[in-house]
Amino acid sequence: MTVTAIIGSQWGDEGKGKVVDYLAESADYVARFNGGNNAGHTVINQYGTFKIHLVPSGIFAPQAVALIGGGVVIDPEVLIDEIRTITRSGLEVEGRLWVSPRAHIIMPYHKILDGLYEAAKGAGATGTTRRGIGPVFADKVSYNGIRWSDFAREKVLLERLKTQVELKNKIIVALGGERLDFDQILETYLAHYETLMPFIRELFPIVQDGLRQGKNFLLEQAMGTFLDTDWGTYPFVTASTTIPSAASAGLGIPPRFLTDVVAVTKAYTTRVGAGPMPTEIHDTESEVYRRFAETAVTTGRIRRVGWLDLELVRTAVALSGVTQICLTKLDVLTGLREIQVCIGYRLDGREVHYTDLDSYGLGEVEPVYQQLAGWDEDVSRAESFEALPQAARDYVKLVEHAAGAAVKWISVGPERSATITR
Numbered sequence: 001m002t003v004t005a006i007i008g009s010q011w012g013d014e015g016k017g018k019v020v021d022y023l024a025e026s027a028d029y030v031a032r033f034n035g036g037n038n039a040g041h042t043v044i045n046q047y048g049t050f051k052i053h054l055v056p057s058g059i060f061a062p063q064a065v066a067l068i069g070g071g072v073v074i075d076p077e078v079l080i081d082e083i084r085t086i087t088r089s090g091l092e093v094e095g096r097l098w099v100s101p102r103a104h105i106i107m108p109y110h111k112i113l114d115g116l117y118e119a120a121k122g123a124g125a126t127g128t129t130r131r132g133i134g135p136v137f138a139d140k141v142s143y144n145g146i147r148w149s150d151f152a153r154e155k156v157l158l159e160r161l162k163t164q165v166e167l168k169n170k171i172i173v174a175l176g177g178e179r180l181d182f183d184q185i186l187e188t189y190l191a192h193y194e195t196l197m198p199f200i201r202e203l204f205p206i207v208q209d210g211l212r213q214g215k216n217f218l219l220e221q222a223m224g225t226f227l228d229t230d231w232g233t234y235p236f237v238t239a240s241t242t243i244p245s246a247a248s249a250g251l252g253i254p255p256r257f258l259t260d261v262v263a264v265t266k267a268y269t270t271r272v273g274a275g276p277m278p279t280e281i282h283d284t285e286s287e288v289y290r291r292f293a294e295t296a297v298t299t300g301r302i303r304r305v306g307w308l309d310l311e312l313v314r315t316a317v318a319l320s321g322v323t324q325i326c327l328t329k330l331d332v333l334t335g336l337r338e339i340q341v342c343i344g345y346r347l348d349g350r351e352v353h354y355t356d357l358d359s360y361g362l363g364e365v366e367p368v369y370q371q372l373a374g375w376d377e378d379v380s381r382a383e384s385f386e387a388l389p390q391a392a393r394d395y396v397k398l399v400e401h402a403a404g405a406a407v408k409w410i411s412v413g414p415e416r417s418a419t420i421t422r
């Protein structure tokens, strides 16, 4: 049996979707345990190119059962849309995807409040994806949430939803927004529930059966380590626990069953939204900026970019007990004459670590760089570690030495096949 958590060791967008799609070939269960449709995963395989936000990326492995745990918050429209898209691509989803009735539901007022709070914070805004994530998790832990299980009890649903819409309307109006109509929300969401009913099922017996039978589980984290509410760059974080411990509560898997933690690490750093980023490159005209620039899958925003920050990766490895690293996007570095890698931080002349600092302190550190030689050879068709140019191999070795975990896989292109296993 293996229970493998796949986590991002940076600020998300490390390429977890591709890695999960690759590793799902040997999985019996693929599962999401945290976050919501603020996540965006790009998966390219024989069925097509998919940008998915809620359904586990491992759904494309036809033998795998896909689970969306109670730790995930769900925007029903997004989920319905994804189920339809995947079904249209030729894959059977019904009977193979199960959604926990414990999952909380993103309501229209959550999305509106997300936008209003961001606007009210002005320059101090988090730069959220505006998908309602902060407000729905706030409702969850303040006992104001609505779950799928509520839809199975009409009286409970009517009472609870009515209270929430009235309460939220007061806040929305006070912040300059427009009142929402209860009847319209109810009608729309009852229709969503009707559509999703065949997928909603308590996961406990499914997970317990799998564990008892020694099956292989692949648990997909959404976002990245440094967006974690507790260990990330608070307040510039997301509203859920992103480290592997969340997989336990979010899916009902006891912590001692976790066998592997794979950190997906991009060969450089990106960040979407506000918050400190020590290795950020500000020169938008530079060759390296243009090379690293990417567009976020969920919001279409241009990601902030920077050199690889190994102080972050090292912290993520220790924090989550990472057993292997998958280094992604190595091919993007091809053609750079020199490559900088941040191997630590200094503040006021002293060496400091990520965990010594709060978010504002992290914004003041000076990265310590090690300079490495680049390479010109195309690496995108390399099939083994030995086939990579010496400079690329040195880069990989520096990552594993500084991070403290072995690089087991190297991704050299977006397709499933462009993956080197060591």
Ligand code: IMP
Residues within 6 Å of the ligand: 011, 012, 013, 038, 039, 040, 126, 127, 128, 129, 130, 131, 132, 133, 134, 222, 223, 227, 236, 237, 238, 239, 271, 272, 273, 274, 298
């Ligand atoms: P929220 O999760 O939409 O509330 O946004 C909070 C912060 O997390 C913002 O900086 C977002 O840009 C960031 N964020 C949320 N989801 C992702 C993701 O999947 N990739 C990268 N950044 C994300």
